[in-house]
Amino acid sequence: MQIKPAIDPIEAVSAALPGALHSVVQYAGETTLVVEVAHLLKVVSYVRDTAGLIYNYLSDISAVDYYEPTGGIGNRPARFAVNYHIYSMLYNRRLRLKVYVDEGDDGSKPVVPSIVKVWPAGNWLEREASDMMGIVFEGNPDQRRLLMPDDWQGHPHRRDYPLGYETVQFSFNVEEIMKHKPFAKD
């Protein structure tokens, strides 16, 4: 069987899906395609199914909270980002897709389309990102929390989530802490 030689994912995607790419980052030998949220599903299907690309394995989905999106290094277009780390078993190379997404003006959660229909393995990965970062994956068949208890308030990996619920004890503040510490009764 003749295997088509590998083609450049940047050129292929920008030629086949004009307007889908926000920008491209190449750093330390890694390629990141920053994708517009509206075109995510099309890009994901395209890089999986096109001969010469065949990125057929979803390694991981990770979400990032940049907290101060504008300015700084990279000049982020939005507060949250979702990364899709995908791998081509055929050509032994990796690609990262990235979408930036912001909270709604009314404080509603950021929404990203679910890729479960393309990669079923993304189900739990999306649930983890949804649990920890509060990103809604629209179309995910199971919207429950994955790691935290079901009645948990908030999303622990967000930058504005408190680190711990008890101040570190020192000799000068131990009495203050003990006053608020809940102790179990028999």
Add this chain to the structure above:
Amino acid sequence: MGVTQKLGDLGVVTTTLETAINWARTGATWPLLFGLACCAIEYMSTQGGRYDLARFGMELNRASPRQADLMIVAGRVTRKMAPVVRNLYDQMANPKWVIAMGDCASCGGVYNNYAVVQGVDEIIPVDVYVAGCPPRPEQLMHGILTLQEKIMGEKIKDWA
């Protein structure tokens, strides 16, 4: 034929009911079989042949909380695990005791974050705290002997 006739004159020991009951409880305090983290490894080592917890009558782990008298919380308790630990404690029959083994069970240890309970005493009453990360088997045995001292000092009038 009574004991005195069979073995000779053994004399008479007088004691209080309190002391007799407390003495009986110390030697057969069976721990509940569960471990939560790396402290459980030291706990297993304590019960192994080298340190031999059987000397104190406490080597027999019960896998059912109905048969256990002592809960050794060996490891960090996450907020998700806390209801389970409390449920196990509630299922144990009275009298029951708790040893918080290690820094994590005693005060949260290095895990001062949203996920870990800052001391298991927030969910169940603790009798003895054993420091260490993890405590060596000798330290756990010292904690167990301290608990036995505490049991020996219990008063009937304090029992519910």
